[in-house]
Amino acid sequence: MTPSVPVHVREVGRVHHVAVVVRDLEAALAFYRDTLGLAAGPVVPIPSDRVRIAFLPVGEVRIELVEPTDDTTGVARFLANRGEGFHHVCFEVPDISADLVRLAIDGVELIDTAPRPGAEGPVAFLHPRSCHGVLVELIEAPGGPAWASLYPDGFRAPGA
Numbered sequence: 001m002t003p004s005v006p007v008h009v010r011e012v013g014r015v016h017h018v019a020v021v022v023r024d025l026e027a028a029l030a031f032y033r034d035t036l037g038l039a040a041g042p043v044v045p046i047p048s049d050r051v052r053i054a055f056l057p058v059g060e061v062r063i064e065l066v067e068p069t070d071d072t073t074g075v076a077r078f079l080a081n082r083g084e085g086f087h088h089v090c091f092e093v094p095d096i097s098a099d100l101v102r103l104a105i106d107g108v109e110l111i112d113t114a115p116r117p118g119a120e121g122p123v124a125f126l127h128p129r130s131c132h133g134v135l136v137e138l139i140e141a142p143g144g145p146a147w148a149s150l151y152p153d154g155f156r157a158p159g160a
């Protein structure tokens with residue numbers, strides 16, 4: 001149907017996680033974990049992004065709760081302007097760098113032009129303007145080429 005779709009994006013493996021911005025991570029965990037009954041991972045500070053996060057696995061997908069820790073970041077402005085709620089969806093792909101090149105050629109506005117270290121591996125964001133209003137994150141599947149270049153000494157999860 002759409003021959004220009006990059007081959008790697010056509011290979012999108014799965015939804016990796018769905019991220020929700022929250023004002024108070026502990027209060028949000030009280031709902032997702034205690035009321036809905038989801039298992040919750042640990043609360044992990046990501047000082048470089050000025051957020052604290054927690055992942056809650058649901059099948060092979062995770063809910064990511066994101067709490068801004070100051071008001072200087074894009075995610076903090078999102079919370080201030082729109083309130084709590086859906087923030088981004090993350091798709092797993094085999095080769096982020098190749099996808100970014102092809103997506104840029106196809107006119108997609110990139111927030112990250114190269115993979116950068118995320119909480120769970122190499123990630124890059126696409127601008128919602130190019131994604132029908134949804135902030136899209138790509139994460140590279142373990143063993144992909146960005147893992148070796150970003151983590152020459154091996155990957156260590158933040159807080160691990």
Ligand code: CO
Pocket residue numbers: 017019064088090137
């Ligand atoms: Co994410």
